[in-house]
Amino acid sequence: MSATKPAPSPSATMVRCAQDWRRRAREQTIISLLILLVALVALLDVIRPGMVSLNWISSTLLYAAPLGILAAGQTLVMLTGGIDLSVAAVATAAGYVMASQATAQGDARAVFFGLGIAAAVGLVNGIGVGVLRVQPLIMTLGMSLVVAGFLTVYQVLAVASAAAVPGFVTAVGSGTSLGFIPNSLVLWVPIAALVIWGLRRSGYGRLLYAVGDNPTAARLAGVRVWEVLVVDYVLSGLLAGIAGIDLAGLTSTATIDLGNSFLLPSIAAVVIGGTSIFGGRGGYGGSIVGALILTVLVSLLTIIDAPEPFRQVLYGAIILGVAAAYTRVVNE
Amino acid sequence: MKAQARVSGEVSKLVIVNKTEDASQQVADIRNLISAGVNAIVLNPADPNALNGVIKQATDKGIVVVAVDQNVTAPTAYVLSNDQYQYGYLGAKWLFQKLNGTGNVVEMRGAAGAAADTDRHNGFEAALKEFPGIKVVASTFTGWQEATAAQQIQNLLSSGLKIDGVWTSGIDSTVVDAYKTAKKPFVPIVGADNNAFVGDLISLKADGLVGAAVTNPPPVGGAGIALALQILKGQKPADRVIKIQPEVWDNTTADGMAKLQAAYDPKLDPFYGVNFQVPPYTTYTKADLLACKGPGE
Structure with a gap:
């Protein structure tokens, strides 16, 4: 600001403050999301005093982990302007195949099988979207139906296979260390670090933003867009597989609808977290906070004494409200 | 078929x-x-x-x-x-009798709007009318999803609510697991004849698990x-x-225990209904x- 300008009037100061706040909110969107998260936790503790304890935080993180890992894959795909509607089916397949093969094949190979199937479905998605140019929505929706169908057939074959979730998977998915540190953080923290670092610092991360921002420009600049997309969907499939195995560990059972309830939350977490569904903008940090907000929201809705339709409306309204408020802040 | x-x-x-x-x-x-x-x-x-x-x-x-x-x-x-009405009624009645007619109960229902869920809930409510000392302190919809139910029961357990019994519409072994993880003493639990829950009723009886599987x-x-x-x-x-x-297989009676043991098959899927005849x-x-x-x- 130059010294020759007259002193700003009080109302101008307020306007500038507001603009300043908006600018800061735009830059520090994660901060505003964290404030919302803390507010929700505080509300929970007001409704049921004493509920928020170390134990509660620990188990909330355990429940948020599979959603957070699913949202990692979803973030990577959404950054390119795509969407992966097969994440829930892939997570289910990975968890179920792992559990049903554990007795016959041994624990480690069973986990490997589960992840292999997840990556394979991701590869098919990637080829469909990247090479054959199928709309991501249709491609991944179709694949989720294909996977669910195969799983139903497989269940009939595997029903007498003594399905059991391996002990170490249960320990990772639902155990805690030193009393309160959730074990699934050994999966989630490295994944989060890798995704956040990869998106900010690696060449592949920049390619994802470039493809999402303007695929034609990216192609003209010499980016092999199809390769970027194939790798992207394989990563999303693999992350969904890891989430599914974590989820099987969390519930210590694997059924053929293991991950089904996570599809829409995985998308909501990313959108709340500020990643544009049109691609090119966003990041995984916001999705992590989005996943935590959704998990706390479910706790809140379980605790309040309200009829189910009211809970559903509230859940939807809060997601809508956050997403809308966020989009306004970001676009102004 | x-x-x-x-x-x-x-x-x-x-x-x-x-x-x-x-x-x-x-x-x-x-x-x-x-x-x-x-x-x-x-x-x-x-x-x-x-x-x-x-x-x-x-x-x-x-x-x-x-x-x-x-x-x-x-x-x-x-x-x-x-x-399904009787499924809700018989299981709830068993639970309320186990609690001697007084106490706080959690009702974990299925999917909102499903016909079977509505019928079971009506049965549950009918049993509730016969026991005025029973209070439903929380009623949740699990959507018959283990992960949803697990988070709900875990939240209820850490909420400080006094819970004396849990009725479930079939996501049952998940509730048992939540009590194990939280290291809280078991309360009477009603579930369905799912393989894993039937196994729990047998193997955890010595650890104080009281429960009944209602057949479906x-x-x-x-x-x-x-x-x-x-x-x-x-x-x-x-x-x-x-x-x-439906039948009620109660792990506190010799007859119920015999039926549970006859039905349990560790080789089957955890959520396979074991009452197959x-x-x-x-x-x-x-x-x-x-x-x-x-x-x-």
């Missing part, structure tokens, strides 16, 4: 059409089956009313129609289903085949609607059922 058709020795051909949860598609399928000249149709209806027209067409041609699992209102069709036999399709064959042979049941009564209809063995082979296969 395939197993019962095979062991009956009376079915020459079993046509299986899989179209779930879509009434209009079911109408088209039934039309095709009528044209194919079948003797009997056993179906799991997607809607109680939408199929009435096509069911009438079938029965007009002398085809026996048996709806299993869900109700149809067509007056010429037979209906064979689990009595899944292979009603097989029973439907048996009923259709009976009707084709001229043995018509007295009532158009036949409700299979529907007397007096089904005549297959468990091996027949698991082989899943139809006539001629």
